[in-house]
Amino acid sequence: MKKELKDTIIAELGEKLKAYPHFYLVDLAGLNAEKTSELRRKCFKSEIKLLVVKNNLLHRALMAADVDFEPLYGCLKGSTAVMFTQTANTPAKLLKDYKKDGVPALKAAYAEESFFVGADKLEELASLKSxxxxxxxxxxxxxxxxxxxxxxxxxxxxxxxxxxxxxxxxxx
Missing domain, CATH: 1.20.5 (Single alpha-helices involved in coiled-coils or other helix-helix interfaces)
Incomplete structure (x- = not known):
């Protein structure tokens, strides 16, 4: 990937971080094409922007942001998708529907100006009130x-x- 393209992707991720006050880091490994398409449709209906990103590019975008996202850096391993949203609990409720399958798995979230690291925080995130x-x-x-x-x-x-x-x- 060329440096110009990487810089463009980092800038776009930075804009999304500014535009959306809440985001979730999710591991989509284990979803087949059909389930991934179904998840994307549900995200679209719930006004959630789902992006699969390279960890290094996301890390650079998080470092360039105004907020210190250091607690999330450790979660940037393996495959990572970002769910951007305006309402903090919407992605958690969507992920709870998939919990029985175990995929997609929550890695971390930034919601209501707080950090939630680990899959065990899903219930807490779902119970947040908008x-x-x-x-x-x-x-x-x-x-x-x-x-x-x-x-x-x-x-x-x-x-x-x-x-x-x-x-x-x-x-x-």
Whole structure:
């Protein structure tokens, strides 16, 4: 491979590292062509960018990045594919579906500005909540007291006495 081509690939990987806040390093060895195509289709549907890369070129791109990715350098052995994503837990959920086959295997991940090294971190990554899920939880918590007051007002026939009686009868 010519030096110009290598430099271009490193620059493209650097751009992807900037564009996507989360990425997973995965070992695809052991997948046949059919399973690899199926995985690529599922990644496309889930808005995950899957790239098979040379470890040396990825290492150079990680070294040139603004973030210190040193904990991931040890995982760059064997065949490596990178799953770039905007949502931290989406690739983990996809990989969990394949867990029974053991392929593809998680090597490491950079998600929510944290490093997760090793295949045993897959459950932890899958349980991470996305930004939208966290917002939905907060909104639900904020709406709960308001719903209680509204239901108390409606059940008490719109009287202060009825509201106090209804709130007093509710179990804690």
């Amino acid at each position: 930004k939208n899920e966290l917002i939905a939880d907060v909104v639900a918590l904020l709406q709960s007291p308001a719903k209680n007051v509204v239901s108390a007002l409606q059940s008490g026939a719109n009287t202060i006495h009825g509201v106090l009686k209804t709130l007093g009868e509710r179990p804690e």
